Amino acid sequence: MKLIVQKFGGTSVRSKETRKNAISHVQKAVQDGYKVVVVVSAMGRHGDPYATDTLLSLIDSESSISNREKDLLVSCGETISSVVFSSELNTASMNSVALTGSQAGFLTNGDFTNAKIEKVKTDRIIDELKTHDVVVVAGFQGKDENGETTTLGRGGSDTTAAALGAALKADFVDIFTDVEGIMTADPRIVESARPLSVVTYSEICNMAYQGAKVIHPRAVELAMQSEVPLRIRSTYKDDEGTLVTSSRTEERGQDIPDRLITGIAHLSGITQISVKTEQHIGKLHDEVFSSMAEAKISVDFINISPDGVTYTVPSSSADKAVQLLENLGYHPTTLSNCAKVSTVGAGMTGVPGVTSKIVGSLTAKGIEILQSADSHTTIWVLIKEKDLKEAVTALHDTFQLEQQG
Amino acid sequence: MKLIVQKFGGTSVRSKETRKNAISHVQKAVQDGYKVVVVVSAMGRHGDPYATDTLLSLIDSESSISNREKDLLVSCGETISSVVFSSELNTASMNSVALTGSQAGFLTNGDFTNAKIEKVKTDRIIDELKTHDVVVVAGFQGKDENGETTTLGRGGSDTTAAALGAALKADFVDIFTDVEGIMTADPRIVESARPLSVVTYSEICNMAYQGAKVIHPRAVELAMQSEVPLRIRSTYKDDEGTLVTSSRTEERGQDIPDRLITGIAHLSGITQISVKTEQHIGKLHDEVFSSMAEAKISVDFINISPDGVTYTVPSSSADKAVQLLENLGYHPTTLSNCAKVSTVGAGMTGVPGVTSKIVGSLTAKGIEILQSADSHTTIWVLIKEKDLKEAVTALHDTFQLEQQG
Numbered sequence: 001m002k003l004i005v006q007k008f009g010g011t012s013v014r015s016k017e018t019r020k021n022a023i024s025h026v027q028k029a030v031q032d033g034y035k036v037v038v039v040v041s042a043m044g045r046h047g048d049p050y051a052t053d054t055l056l057s058l059i060d061s062e063s064s065i066s067n068r069e070k071d072l073l074v075s076c077g078e079t080i081s082s083v084v085f086s087s088e089l090n091t092a093s094m095n096s097v098a099l100t101g102s103q104a105g106f107l108t109n110g111d112f113t114n115a116k117i118e119k120v121k122t123d124r125i126i127d128e129l130k131t132h133d134v135v136v137v138a139g140f141q142g143k144d145e146n147g148e149t150t151t152l153g154r155g156g157s158d159t160t161a162a163a164l165g166a167a168l169k170a171d172f173v174d175i176f177t178d179v180e181g182i183m184t185a186d187p188r189i190v191e192s193a194r195p196l197s198v199v200t201y202s203e204i205c206n207m208a209y210q211g212a213k214v215i216h217p218r219a220v221e222l223a224m225q226s227e228v229p230l231r232i233r234s235t236y237k238d239d240e241g242t243l244v245t246s247s248r249t250e251e252r253g254q255d256i257p258d259r260l261i262t263g264i265a266h267l268s269g270i271t272q273i274s275v276k277t278e279q280h281i282g283k284l285h286d287e288v289f290s291s292m293a294e295a296k297i298s299v300d301f302i303n304i305s306p307d308g309v310t311y312t313v314p315s316s317s318a319d320k321a322v323q324l325l326e327n328l329g330y331h332p333t334t335l336s337n338c339a340k341v342s343t344v345g346a347g348m349t350g351v352p353g354v355t356s357k358i359v360g361s362l363t364a365k366g367i368e369i370l371q372s373a374d375s376h377t378t379i380w381v382l383i384k385e386k387d388l389k390e391a392v393t394a395l396h397d398t399f400q401l402e403q404q405g
Numbered sequence: 406m407k408l409i410v411q412k413f414g415g416t417s418v419r420s421k422e423t424r425k426n427a428i429s430h431v432q433k434a435v436q437d438g439y440k441v442v443v444v445v446s447a448m449g450r451h452g453d454p455y456a457t458d459t460l461l462s463l464i465d466s467e468s469s470i471s472n473r474e475k476d477l478l479v480s481c482g483e484t485i486s487s488v489v490f491s492s493e494l495n496t497a498s499m500n501s502v503a504l505t506g507s508q509a510g511f512l513t514n515g516d517f518t519n520a521k522i523e524k525v526k527t528d529r530i531i532d533e534l535k536t537h538d539v540v541v542v543a544g545f546q547g548k549d550e551n552g553e554t555t556t557l558g559r560g561g562s563d564t565t566a567a568a569l570g571a572a573l574k575a576d577f578v579d580i581f582t583d584v585e586g587i588m589t590a591d592p593r594i595v596e597s598a599r600p601l602s603v604v605t606y607s608e609i610c611n612m613a614y615q616g617a618k619v620i621h622p623r624a625v626e627l628a629m630q631s632e633v634p635l636r637i638r639s640t641y642k643d644d645e646g647t648l649v650t651s652s653r654t655e656e657r658g659q660d661i662p663d664r665l666i667t668g669i670a671h672l673s674g675i676t677q678i679s680v681k682t683e684q685h686i687g688k689l690h691d692e693v694f695s696s697m698a699e700a701k702i703s704v705d706f707i708n709i710s711p712d713g714v715t716y717t718v719p720s721s722s723a724d725k726a727v728q729l730l731e732n733l734g735y736h737p738t739t740l741s742n743c744a745k746v747s748t749v750g751a752g753m754t755g756v757p758g759v760t761s762k763i764v765g766s767l768t769a770k771g772i773e774i775l776q777s778a779d780s781h782t783t784i785w786v787l788i789k790e791k792d793l794k795e796a797v798t799a800l801h802d803t804f805q806l807e808q809q810g
Contacts, residue, residue, distance in 0.1 A: 049454035049455070050454070055485065058485070058488075058489045059488070059489065059492045060492055060493060060496045061496070063495075064492040064493070064495040064496045065488065065491070065492040065495065066502070069488045069491060069492070069502070069503050070488075072484060072487075072488055072503065072505065073484075073485060073488040073489075076481035076484055076485050079477060079478075079481055080460065080463070080478060080481050083463075083464070083470065083474045083475075083477055083478040084463045084464065084478075086470070086474060087464045087465055087469040087470040087474070088465060088469070090468075090469040090470070091465045091466070091469045097471070097474070098474050098477065100477065103552075103553075147508075148508075
């Protein structure tokens with residue numbers, strides 16, 4: 001059985017008009033001989049009546065509701081969406097049925113608002129696909145062993161789609177968004193940014209973690225584990241978008257160059273913190289990172305030196321971090337308005353000189369590199385936010401990414 | 406355990422403002438030492454985003470959705486309502502939890518959109534009441550043996566409340582509405598109409614069937630079967646409203662007169678049809694009533710005579726009924742704009758002269774009685790709609806109902 005999972009997010013299913021675009025993609029797949037499992041998010045964004053945030057806004061305050069009831073409430077958003085979408089597929093002469101996450105077989109643990117999928121029992125979906133062209137599944141939800149409705153934490157409907165793709169061994173998992181695929185850089189920053197036709201799972205993970213935001217990394221991990229090909233596609237175009245797979249070369253043949261660098265991602269709103277001590281350095285490390293962890297402040301760019309430590313936090317957590325450090329008796333110095341620029345490419349593994357090219361490209365423009373770090377597929381630099389546009393553009397030019405695609 | 410079931414309809418839970426009134430009733434019961442099971446309808450009426458009709462209006466057409474999916478969709482209305490209401494109880498310092506119909510133990514058959522309650526498993530509610538003051542149950546819904554969400558047909562949330570009252574052996578089932586109780590007559594027609602303090606189950610059934618519309622007869626039947634006292638109360642007043650019980654005299658003591666007549670109900674929009682034949686009269690009866698039944702036209706005031714039959718139908722079905730009769734070769738005559746006036750009173754059983762009082766009262770006003778019928782608690786007359794106000798007022802006066810209450 002040829003099978004595709006197609007996921008449509010909140011903006012794609014928001015109105016009858018936008019759903020027409022979504023439905024045309026489902027119809028195309030059905031006409032091409034696929035059975036289709038559609039995963040939908042709640043309809044729209046805050047302000048739209050059935051969107052997750054709007055449903056939550058019906059409640060007085062966080063404290064007047066348990067997480068169990070929060071899940072019961074917000075799950076209605078995706079359930080409503082699944083029935084509405086299914087009915088419009090039927091109107092468009094497809095044969096469709098709507099299932100809740102629970103009915104679609106999503107068994108989770110009981111960690112309400114942040115539930116983890118424990119199992120996807122596909123019997124019901126497989127059964128429904130015998131008599132239907134399409135099964136529409138309410139994303140972002142499941143049930144725990146007591147039958148209570150849960151919502152998935154990380155990744156929401158993307159995760160539902162990837163998990164279904166893995167469990168059903170789908171030919172593709174299509175994630176429809178309002179962008180045309182994974183771009184070589186943010187097109188709002190770099191005019192010559194191009195959509196990529198193929199990227200690897202690990203590349204997209206690094207791109208997404210660094211702010212590309214088109215797909216949740218958790219969904220990519222799930223797809224990667226069972227090697228289900230993902231496609232990042234635009235709801236509003238017929239293109240096949242960006243294929244995400246384990247190797248860049250094998251899927252779409254020799255028209256894909258064996259490129260060194262795939263793309264440049266960035267994240268702003270970062271504050272750099274430095275703490276020094278003349279006392280016991282081990283005690284400082286212990287106290288600093290314990291206090292950050294307890295306060296659930298995420299840290300990055302950790303640079304340990306003999307007399308102290310430098311690291312970054314999201315600027316939204318900076319005041320709290322400084323307060324904690326002062327409470328411990330330290331006198332931290334901070335540098336706010338920093339940005340992280342990630343040069344991502346599975347092809348850089350084992351290729352010497354990439355860091356030197358990055359550093360050369362930035363210093364030629366007079367851009368100060370505050371810190372750097374690297375893994376085998378990514379090199380990160382911390383710069384000042386004012387240099388962001390120039391830095392990303394310079395790196396995009398240096399690696400000739402306008403010729404990618 | 407002292408236990409009350411309190412049901413709030415769509416208009417009572419429509420807005421934060423109206424819910425404040427509802428919540429004050431729950432609070433009063435909690436302060437009086439009761440555990441409270443609240444049953445809520447979906448919030449508001451058509452046009453409000455989470456009302457049943459509005460949810461259904463999201464769908465293209467009846468034919469683009471199965472009854473199973475229709476139930477999945479509309480059940481979200483009551484589920485959302487239950488979580489919102491529960492959260493506001495918590496804000497008001499009560500300790501509340503929300504349950505879906507399924508979680509509250511409503512097992513139904515699989516007749517979607519018109520499901521019949523097969524069992525109410527109260528374990529979960531009883532368990533929750535150990536640690537909560539209030540359990541809020543989403544009305545109008547349950548699940549079938551396959552775990553599919555169903556909605557109840559007749560009576561909706563009223564039925565949920567009555568079934569819970571029966572299963573939990575509640576002290577009272579309070580049905581909150583926007584009227585102050587069961588009235589001796591429609592106050593829009595009879596200025597001196599008064600709320601009744603006590604009526605019997607069979608009286609309210611006759612009142613409700615005849616257009617009183619404050620509680621669904623199915624809910625009354627359920628309460629009657631297990632002798633759970635119902636109270637019809639106003640959301641916006643502190644009064645105890647109308648108590649509905651098996652005997653009028655035992656519940657609220659000797660301040661209740663052993664009255665002959667309880668109230669006057671009415672229903673307009675009725676058409677009288679007469680069919681005559683010179684042929685076989687048995688064939689006429691057979692053909693007339695079979696054709697009405699097949700077309701699902703409800704008939705009333707059936708008056709069989711040697712040469713034909715006279716009966717009434719809702720005026721909305723009159724054209725169809727006439728067409729069917731003409732197709733059978735009959736030549737029916739019709740009288741439209743009729744009204745049915747019901748004089749209801751459990752106390753009339755075995756008391757002679759009630760019919761004569763009714764006839765006397767109406768003929769004194771020059772009101773023509775087109776037909777009449779009676780049971781042991783109700784006498785019905787068919788009159789012309791133009792005489793309705795005068796007839797109801799005359800009967801209300803004759804039986805001195807302005808002194809009831």
